[in-house]
Every structure is written in structure tokens, then in C-alpha cells.
Amino acid sequence: MRSLWPIFLLAGILILPELLLEAERQAGNEHFTPEEARRILPLDSPTDKDQQDSQRGLVRVSGSSRPITEELVQRMVGRRSEAESAYVSIWNWQGIADVTASARGLDSKHHFANSYLVGFQPFETEELWVPLYSLATRKQYQYDHLQYAGLSDIWQTSRQAYYQARGDCEDHAILLADWLINLGVDARVAMGTHKGQGHAWVVAIVNNREYLLEATSKRRQTTWQAMPLAALAEGYEVEFQFNRDYFWARKTSTPTRRYRGSHWVKKSQFIRG
Template sequence: MVSGGWSAILRPLLLVLVVLAGLNAFVQSAADVVTPQFERDQPNAEALSLALDDLRHRGARQAGEGMVDILGTRHSVPAADIVNLAGDSRFQSAFFTYDVAGRTQATASAMGTDWRHHIVNGYLVGYRPFEAANVLEPLQVLAMRKRYQYDHLQYAGRNEVWQTSEQAFESPRGDCEDHAIALADWLIEQGEDARVVLGQYRGGGHAWVVLFREGQAYLLEATKKKGVSGRFTYPLARYETDYQPEMMFNRSMFWVNGGSRLTTDYAGSRWQARSRYRVAQAL
């Protein structure tokens, strides 16, 4: 009788504890995806907030269209014609390189959020949310603003979808290409020589940024979220042996690594400029 009475009392208490434990687990799992409090964590919160309001008001730009000059030839080809070389594959969420006018890997394309392929240079639309105080600040802002998320989780099973630099700042989530595009374009707009690099990292496909400054090449891991607050320095690219570059691009140029990808040299003769991208002029 006594044991039965205690059992009747304990059952509701145990139920309450189970519910509380479940709620705590839910809160902990959600903590990784909540948007940071910019007012508390960032000194540039107001400038970033104004930039985001402007983007939402006018709408972030899609990737540009233009002409592609195949270097080493006399051929200039509309970007749309190059993408059409992929045939029906141009409707796939994938990354393609193109052999044009006898030049292998003359340029490359990826699917955008409009479900169309665009030449990769066109994703750098010329954007910075505000003028950064130094070359470190863009990565710090990006670390707070954007969370890493695989494309197939964000785009209903599509494996390769790129955001433009404006879209990457408007959207709070994105993968390595989105982070790298946003970071590189901001630095370029600041007058820096920054490029998006595509290659391998520890056995998997990856994108990062290389910054050429004052005679040195620095490797910027655009998806880095920890260790970027306070005072920190960008690592020299020559020491980052886990990164294996295959190609790189900025707003206008597309380079291919003609040697081994087991290199930390981003400026040597192995890097061959294959094409120049020119944005179509608005009428």
C-alpha cells in the first residue's frame, strides 16, 4: 500500500522531469542555429543592419551575364552560349567546367538560386555591406552573420547551388562557396586582390579565399566561426598544406592550376589564366 502510494506520486513527477529534459534538449539543439545578437556581439551592428535592410528593400542581385574572352585565342563568347554547351545538364544543380575554342577548362559555371547556370565570375556582383576598418573585419562579420549549411538541406535536395555576394549576406545560411564569394567580393570592393579558390580540403571539395597583400599570399578560411574575435591574423598560404587548389577566380579572371594540386603556391607559373569575364553593359 505504501509502495503503491509513492508510485502514484512519483509517476507525475517523473513525467514532468522527462518533459523538462526534452525541452532542454530542444533548446540546446536550437542554440546552434539562432541568429547572433549583433548589438551585443558586433561593434558594427548598426552598419550591418542598415545594409541588410537595403538589400531586402531592393532585392539581392542574381549572377550577372556577360562575355567570356578565351585567352590565347581571338574568341569572345557570350556566357549564355557557353552554358548552353552543357545541353540538358545545364538544368542540374552542379558545377561544370567548359572546353572552349580549343582551351581546356576555359571557364566554369554553377547553378544559382534562380535555378539557372551562370559563369562563376558573375557571382561576384561588386558588393560590400559597409566599408571595413581593416582586412580582418569582413571575416569577423561573416562569422557572426552566416551559418554553414549544406546546399541539399537548404535547397530541397539540390546538391550545388551558389549565392551571389549580395545573396550570401542577405541569407543567414550557406555553404563554403557562398561564404568564400561573400568574403572575396567584400575584400575586392575594399581594393584588395582577393580570389575565390576551388579545390580539395582533406579529401572533400571545398572553396576558400586567397588574399595577395604586400608581397604575401594569405589563406582565408571563409567558413571559420571560432577564433576570429579580438586580435587575430590570417595565416600565410604557404603553410596551409591541407588545402589543395585546382582553380581560382575573381570578378574578371579565371585561373587553372596546371601543375600538381599538392601546392601552397598561388602565384607561380603553374597558374594559367584561361579566360576573362566582362559583365554585359546595361542599355
């Protein structure tokens, strides 16, 4: 890659946390029989399962007239080893820090973080608790290095995350956020740490309140009122957040439990296509 491309990789590696203990997997409020659960969670559609979603697009950076293309990111990542390219990367652009993130997908290529939210909704529902309940009942938590031959971090799109039996924190969070967005919720994937370990979760803004949703939780909550307010959630240190369109970075180094406000900077916009 020619030196005129002023893009630099930061230490944006997310080490997956060990959040799920066996006790938590078995805990929770179960209100449905297996037969009732199957009526809520319909059978998989082979057509949906096999559909290939395009992740192509570019990123327009606030304060820069030149966009970042996926081809450029893939070229830069291509200069690294296979193991190195499996890490999540946070990118600078033309002197502007932390403008976007990219991660390696199941196709072995790096794509912008926003592109993993492909607009997928497994089925229609009017209940906001159903997406989190669905994740709790159908998807198992598993570290990427155990599932992908030792590679540190591989992301699934929201569609892939629904049909793949196993996945880690960002796979759960991507599916949950994308589904909630389809339901009209301002939902974002949050990236940071939980108790000092790299992690991804979801923040959902409903009725002007911020809720922190632990997408990897296997507690089967059947009411939105059971969801915790973000301001009360301990141990979570957010650094970045994104949805289908935008990427935000925290403005200061001061920890926060608020996901809106002047301490956040909207760094870039993802343009799909």
C-alpha cells in the first residue's frame, strides 16, 4: 500500500470475556413450555438461511472530504498475517482518530463494523423482549478461537448469527441490535470492556431511557421492564458504539454509563452499496 494513504491501525483488539457461567446458563425466568417457545421461534427458512447479504460500502468521515473504502481496508489488512488479521481494528484517517472499526467475517475478509447489521429480522413481533429471549433459547456462547481453528476474533452478520448455533459476544450483540432496529428501537452495538476484559453488548434507547442489554445472557426474560437501565449497570466501560449507519467514539477518557451527550462524537457514517 502506498504511503500516501494516511490510515493507521490502533491497538483495537477485543479479547473475548468469560461472562457465561454454567449457573447463569441455567438461571432465569422461564414462562414458556417448549411447545409455546417453538410457536414464538418459528422453524428456519432454508431460503433465508442461505441468502448472501452484501456488506460492501464506504465510510464518510466527519471532517474529511475523502471516504474510506472497503478495498483500502482489505488491502491494509492483507499485509498482515492470518492470525493478526483476525483482530478487530480501530482506524485513524487523515489525522482524525478512531473514525471506524473493521473486523474479519466468515468470508475471511475485513468489513466495516456497521456492515454486519444487514437489516435482518428473523420474524415479526411486536414484543421488544422477544429478540433477547430468542438469543437465550437458540444460540450458544462459544469463544471464536474454539470455533474457528484458533483465530482470535471472527464476526458473524446478523443473519449468520441467527442461523449459526454458536457465537461470542459481538455475534449475539449484532443480531440483537439489528433486530431491535427493525422494531423501531434506537439500538447500538457497544464495544469496550466488562470487568476489564474486551466485550460487546447492546444499548437500546426506549422512551428516552437507555437500557443495557447483555446479549450473551441466557436468562429468559419475558418482559421489557426486566431490562436494566444503563446507568445502573456496573462493570461495563464503553469506548465505541455503532448501528447500521453511524460510528461513535467516546470524546474523553472519563468512564461513562451514558450513551448520549456531548461526551460522544459521531465519527463517521457508513454508506452501504
